[in-house]
Amino acid sequence: MRTTSFFLILVLMTALSGNAQKYITKTGYIKFYSASPLEKIEAHNRQVNSALDISTGGFVFKVLMKSFEFEKALMQEHFNENYVESDKFPSATFAGKVTNIKDVNTGKDGIYEANVEGKLTLHGVTKDIKQKGSFEMKQGRLIGKAKFNIAVADYNITIPGNVGNNISKTIEVTVDITLDKANM
Amino acid sequence: MKTWVKIVLGLIVVGIVAGLLVFKFVYNKQHPDYENVEAAYTVTAQDFYNDYKTDKNAAATKYNGKMIALTGKLSKVETVDSLVTAVFVFNQGDFGDEGVRCTMLKKFNDAADKLQPDGEVKVKGFCSGYNETDVVLEKCSIINQ
Numbered sequence: 001m002r003t004t005s006f007f008l009i010l011v012l013m014t015a016l017s018g019n020a021q022k023y024i025t026k027t028g029y030i031k032f033y034s035a036s037p038l039e040k041i042e043a044h045n046r047q048v049n050s051a052l053d054i055s056t057g058g059f060v061f062k063v064l065m066k067s068f069e070f071e072k073a074l075m076q077e078h079f080n081e082n083y084v085e086s087d088k089f090p091s092a093t094f095a096g097k098v099t100n101i102k103d104v105n106t107g108k109d110g111i112y113e114a115n116v117e118g119k120l121t122l123h124g125v126t127k128d129i130k131q132k133g134s135f136e137m138k139q140g141r142l143i144g145k146a147k148f149n150i151a152v153a154d155y156n157i158t159i160p161g162n163v164g165n166n167i168s169k170t171i172e173v174t175v176d177i178t179l180d181k182a183n184m
Numbered sequence: 185m186k187t188w189v190k191i192v193l194g195l196i197v198v199g200i201v202a203g204l205l206v207f208k209f210v211y212n213k214q215h216p217d218y219e220n221v222e223a224a225y226t227v228t229a230q231d232f233y234n235d236y237k238t239d240k241n242a243a244a245t246k247y248n249g250k251m252i253a254l255t256g257k258l259s260k261v262e263t264v265d266s267l268v269t270a271v272f273v274f275n276q277g278d279f280g281d282e283g284v285r286c287t288m289l290k291k292f293n294d295a296a297d298k299l300q301p302d303g304e305v306k307v308k309g310f311c312s313g314y315n316e317t318d319v320v321l322e323k324c325s326i327i328n329q
Contacts, residue, residue: 024279027264049315066312073215090313
């Protein structure tokens with residue numbers, strides 16, 4: 001279902017734009033950060049697939065959960081096996097739109113505010129999200145940045161009581177992607 | 185020294201040692217030494233990619249989270265910041281080239297940079313799965329043939 005919607009959006013993006021104005025990356029960056037009194041937990045993923053269609057605003061992300069790297073091996077194990085269950089739910093996706101895409105002028109270097117709306121699927125649960133971020137047009141590349149919080153309970157991620165105090169209930173997500181114009 | 189004092193001291197020492205061992209080997213255990221983890225499967229990059237294209241769920245159960253050794257003709261090497269990726273291209277799609285992407289362990293960045301496109305290579309890496317465009321191997325090393 002998740003992959004189907006991901007592809008539907010991609011197909012839609014292509015169909016809606018005869019002259020595809022698409023920017024893509026396969027090496028986008030996403031960070032999870034959780035701060036609690038006892039411990040800070042960080043995970044980095046530098047293998048994020050993302051595509052933005054400039055003509056429609058269609059915007060998609062796909063992240064493999066096993067690509068998140070933690071400083072401590074034990075945290076990485078717990079994350080994959082107990083929290084996000086990456087064998088059962090190998091990826092997270094976002095499929096939505098930059099609603100004010102007309103404000104992003106790809107012909108002129110500069111920083112543009114972006115309003116992003118869509119569906120985030122994580123741990124098999126899909127939720128509507130609405131966030132603000134920015135796009136910076138710089139020498140033909142589009143650099144997208146956003147920072148927002150998600151509540152782990154919203155995605156049915158349960159953290160056992162004995163480690164619950166080490167992990168905060170909300171996780172800060174940082175997105176930093178550099179999109180290149182697709183040659184097609 | 186009284187016997188019970190010896191027993192209590194002994195127990196305290198055992199407790200401290202056990203605590204240190206748990207800290208070292210459980211809480212603070214190291215990531216695997218990826219370069220020296222034995223491959224669970226050795227396949228051609230083409231067969232590996234085809235397995236995911238044919239039945240991604242079966243392929244995920246078989247390969248995800250395991251060390252995989254791949255042989256094949258390399259298509260290109262990409263470098264983004266300090267991330268070097270050896271790429272086997274087998275298809276074209278919405279994201280351009282599609283195939284198997286192998287991100288290298290830092291130690292192998294230079295060696296990977298020197299790999300020739302169209303040259304036969306053998307790489308080994310930890311399989312993160314299929315993201316609908318590519319199968320991703322991480323922490324890859326180059327195996328001398």
